[in-house]
Amino acid sequence: MSSAPGIKRREHVDMMYISIETAIALASVVGNVLVVLAVCVNRALRNTTFCFIVSLAVADIAVGVLVIPLAIIISLGFNTQFYTCLFLSCLLLIITQSSILSLLAIAIDRYLRVKIPTRYNTIVTQRRAYVAVFLCWILSFLTGLVPMIGWNNRNVQGNLSSSSDIVCEFTTVMRMDYMVYFNFFGWVVVPLSVMIALYGEIFRVIRRQLNRRAEATCDGDRYYRKELKLAKSLALVVFLFAVCWLPIHIMNCITFFCPKYSIPKFAMYVGIFMSHVNSALNPMVYAYRINGFRVTLIQITSRCMLCKPTEPTACPTSTPAIPEKVDVKM
Template identity: 45%
Template sequence: IATELTIALLAIVGNFLVCLAVTRNKKLRTVTNYFLVSLAVADTLVGLVAIPCAVLTDLGRPHHDLPLCLVLLSLLMVLTQSSILSLLAVAAERYMAILLPFQYQRVMSPRNAQLALLVTWGLGAISGSVPLMDWKRQPANSDYCIFTCVVDMHNMVYFNFFCCLVVPLVAMFVIYGHIFVTVRRQLRRIAVARGAAKDAGGVASGGSETRKATSLFLVLFLFMACWMPIHIINCVLLFCPRCDVPMSLTLAAILLSHVNSALNPILYAYRMRSFRYALIG
C-alpha cells in the first residue's frame, strides 16, 4: 500500500508540473501540448482516483455495497483506458507533425485538437465501462469488492485486453516504427548528399531527430512493459483456471501498470527542453 501511495504521489506531482508548465508559458500552448496535457490529466487522475480505488479493492472494500464497488471499479477502468487512448493520440499527433507537416498544419487546428480530445475521453469512458456491464457475476454471498468477483474475465480478456490494449499497442508500434524508419532514411540521404563533415547543422538536426525517434521507441517499450504483465495474468486466469497465480505476482503486475502514469511525465515532458525551461523560469 505504501508503494502504491508513493507512485500515486509521484504521478500527481509530475503530471501537475506538466500542466503547470503549459499554463505558465504561452509558447507551450500548442496543439502538440494539448495532447500532452490530456495525457497528464489522465495520469493525474490515475494518481488521485484510480490508485486509491485499487488500494481499496485490494483491501476488499467497500463491504456490503455492490453499487459503490461498481463505481470504484468503473472509475479505475475508465481512467486507465483514457490514459492508454491519450498515449495513442499523442503517437498519432506526432506522426502527423513529423511525417506529414503540411497536412498537419491544415488538419490539426486547435478546434480539431479539442474535438479529438473529447473523442479520446468519450471512448475511454465507454471502453472502460463495458466490462462492468456483466457485473452479475459476483456471487450472492460475496461481501467484498474483489475485482475478479465483480468483472467477468471473458470481457476483461477479449474486450479490455485484445480490443482496448492490443489494438492501440499494435497501432503505436506501427506509428513509431514508421517514424523511426523514415527519419533514418532521411538522415542517410542528408549524409550522402551533403556529407556529415561539411554540414554541421545537418548533423545537429539529424542527431536531434534520431534522439526523438529513440525516445518514441522507449515510450512504446515501457508502455508494453508496464501493461502487458497484468493482462497476461488475466489471460492465464481465464484460459488456465487450474493454474496457480500467486497473489504477490498479481499485485506486482498491478503496481507496474500504475508506474506507467508516473513515468509518462519523464518520457513526454521532462525530456523536452521547452518544458524544463518553463518550469525553471
C-alpha cells in the first residue's frame, strides 16, 4: 500500500509526457503537411530553396508520425528482442538526424544565396538540390544505423541469446558514449557550429549590402526593413535549434561523465519533447514568414477548411510583388 503513491506519481508523469508528445506530434504533422501542400499548389515556390524546405518538412512529418510514437513506446518499456529494440531506437536517430542535416542544408543554401547572388542560379541547380537532399537522407541512415553494427549495449546484457527478451528502453540498448561523442559532438555540435558561422557571415554580408544600397538608392530604408526581417528570422532559427536540442544532449553528457548524478525522469521527458517540438516550430520559422507562402496557406485554408473556392488571381498577383525575393525573404 505504501508504494501506491509512488506508482500513481510515475503514472501521472507518464500520462503528462504522452499528452504533450501527442500534441507536439499533431502540430508537427499538420504544420509540415501544409508546408508540402503549399509548395505543390504554388509553382512560384518550386525552387531550390523550397526543395530543402520540403525535405525538412518531410523529416518533421516523420518525427510526428514515427519518432514521437516510438519515443512514447520506448519510454514506457515493453518486452522485445534486443535488436528489435535497438532498430526502433536507431529509427529515432535517423529521422531526427535528417531534420538536423536539412537545417544545415538550408543554412548553406541561404549563405550561397547572399554570398554569390549573381552565380547562385548556375551553381545551385534543381538537380544539385535533389542530390543534396538525397545525400542528407543517406547520411542520416548511415549515422543512425551505426549502433546496429556493434556500437551498442549488447555486451552489457551478458549472455543474451538472440531469442531472449528485454525491457525495451533507449538507454538499455544504446551506448552513452555513442550518444555523447558521436551523435552529440559529431552530429549536433558540429552542424550547430557551422550554422552559427554561416549565419554570422550572412549577417555581415547583408549589413554590408544594406549600407551600400542605402547610400545608393532612395529605397534603402524599405530594403533595409525587408532584409532586417530576414536577419531576425535567421537568428531565430539558430536560437530555437539550440534551445530545443541542447537540453537532452546536455543531460546525456551529465549521465555519461557524472554517472553518480541521477537525472530526474521528469527532466528527461522535458528534454525529449523539447527536441521534438523543434519539428513543430520549423514550419513557422522557415515557411510561414515568407509572404508568398503565407498567401498560399490562406488559400489552402479557405478552400479546404472553410469550403470556399480559391481566388484565381490571388496567387499570381502575390508572386510578382516579390520578384526573386520569394527565395530569400524568410
